[in-house]
Amino acid sequence: MALIVQKYGGSSVGTIERIENVARKVIASRDAGNQVVVVVSAMKGETDRLTELARAAAQTDHPRPRELDLLLSTGETVTITLLTMVLERLGASARCYTGAQVGIRTDSAFSKARIQEIDNRFIQGDLDAGRIVVVAGFQGVDERGSITTLGRGGSDTTAVALAAALSADECQIYTDVDGVYTTDPRVVPTARRLDRITFEEMLELASLGSKVLQIRAVEFAGKYHVPLRVLSSFEDGPGTLITMEGADMPQGSMEEPLIAGIAFNRDEAKLTVLGVPDTPGIAAGILGPIAAANIEVDMIVQNISNEGLTDFTFTVHKNDYDRAMDILRKQAESLGALEVFGNKSITKLSLVGVGMRSHAGVASRMFDTLAAEGINIQMISTSEIKISVVVDEKYLELGTRALHRAFELDDEEGNTVTVEGEG
């Protein structure tokens, strides 16, 4: 008998009818011989409603975090009771628990608490008694008994943490997409659902803007070796399994693919400091004040020194561009820079795949492909399993589609994906 932890998000439990749909999926999994623990989020819209009430009460966008967390936690508590009632109505034996009741102990960092330990005795007892266990996602309790929340999307983390604590065979995250795709199907209609992907690849794809899963949940799953599967709440299908590299590869399976997917990010802007003296500490001199202003920097490129002067380029979120430019301009004189300029009309394209570790030539094939389309590369940055380039934002679709084809990611049967839902 396998132990499965399933997680359903807010839109999957947004109405009583949808909760019934969830209950049927849960019961089907149990009927297939599994023990099932279900983690649910607040009904879609509920967290926003509660947040609005808090804003009205506190008359600020930042109500007191201890009270706000307690308030928001009621959203998931409502869902667990309703799902349990529906499960029982459909003939299943079920029991629900809040985060505090099931012993999800966190630190006291309200609104972004971290799970410290989980007491799995209750759940194991219920599972042994043949019950389906329903747990409120997103919430825990600190050592003083105050209710905490894990931050938006924290229900994924709850599910993975429970799966780890229970040594579950699989943690299934049900969403409004039916898996992880080679790239965004809205940009590349021939994008293909991946049957499996590694944690590292998923992290790179997620951090590059793929919103299927919380990064924290993926990190957590990787750390505790919890097999994670992304599936659709609304259609049947195998989804995408996220596993350790090479783990559980089926007998006779193909060689690991070179590239798992292509991510893009249109939210970045780049800034260049031209002609600064190439002396030790110059990078810190430029980026120190940026970091001090709490602006996150993504790519950093420094060109080779030419006559003792060097050029320095980095990217930030578009929202931070104006602040970053102000800081740079104020510093230009003390840095001895010739010029400071920037560009918000860029996009970042990234190839991600553990396969590129052992394959030469991925970078050159990438550059060739872009060149063949007449796309100029403005920046390049590489890591073990990722190559990112910055190009003019007008090339986002053209570049992504060309790379998708060049690395043979297109759906073999020529199917195209229709995208609906919340995006």
Next chain:
Amino acid sequence: MALIVQKYGGSSVGTIERIENVARKVIASRDAGNQVVVVVSAMKGETDRLTELARAAAQTDHPRPRELDLLLSTGETVTITLLTMVLERLGASARCYTGAQVGIRTDSAFSKARIQEIDNRFIQGDLDAGRIVVVAGFQGVDERGSITTLGRGGSDTTAVALAAALSADECQIYTDVDGVYTTDPRVVPTARRLDRITFEEMLELASLGSKVLQIRAVEFAGKYHVPLRVLSSFEDGPGTLITMEGADMPQGSMEEPLIAGIAFNRDEAKLTVLGVPDTPGIAAGILGPIAAANIEVDMIVQNISNEGLTDFTFTVHKNDYDRAMDILRKQAESLGALEVFGNKSITKLSLVGVGMRSHAGVASRMFDTLAAEGINIQMISTSEIKISVVVDEKYLELGTRALHRAFELDDEEGNTVTVEGEG
């Protein structure tokens, strides 16, 4: 410094604006030098909304009680967080607790749990630190950690129980009326607000249909000698103090009044079994099957035996009348009754007052007054501090007003009360 427990019901916290009004009252009490603990209900309409969700999920009017209690408890949890946010915004230091967090331990009788003990350490610590403490009413936690509720209106009970546990100087119940009246001002416009009333009198008035306070809360307050005060959430005023008989009577106060108030109940119906053999066990033979059907019986009158036959009359809630009549008819033969009949067009009028204990003549003055108005008395029942009569329901207003005048309960200044609100 006095320690005051205040309780505000659902309509008093029905909107953010009303919660602000509550916060100002709480702060005013603190500024007057009191330590204040506030107990609040769910925002008006919230419990109904949650109950509807449960019905839709469970597709029955009786969802599973453990889950229903957990669901309903979220209503009060929302209110405590919002009130605390408002208090802090208005400059007061405050902290809120759910029933479980503050250690309100109950038995496991979901939906009608009884409080077993309260751990007052948290609250006392906060009060000592100068904080206002906000506690969710209506809810507690059983020994297994399941959330329980005390039943509708249980927030009054929470407030009284907290007041007892903290040895509070007064428990103030804020409602949409400004106190306890000599009778319903909608029937008798000259009804007068009572400055004080005894627990016993309040119990008799409450159980007779006066809906100001939960009976359980009054019993609790009486048992633990907690002075209870009923006040208006919406206007200033001293309200009505409910105390032990004779306790704290002000120096030079008037003699205890003969009658505290007049209650009436139009929700009862009477049933009569005529001409049954007057043998031992006949009352049990008639009422046993009624009780077995879970029908509550209020007044019971058996006439004197006449030629070995007796008449037996009792009252039940109008909603139970048809069921009770069915049961009686089926039994009539085995009981040897001559006839079974009933009447739903009745009302019960009751005089209540601890003063009648030591005064003869209350009953005769009551009967004389009704006779003078041509009102026929169908049943009479008496207790130490109460005399009840059943009359035709058309005499409800006439009878109540005549008695109110005869027992000198009219407002001395001839003021009449305007009644608004929920009734």
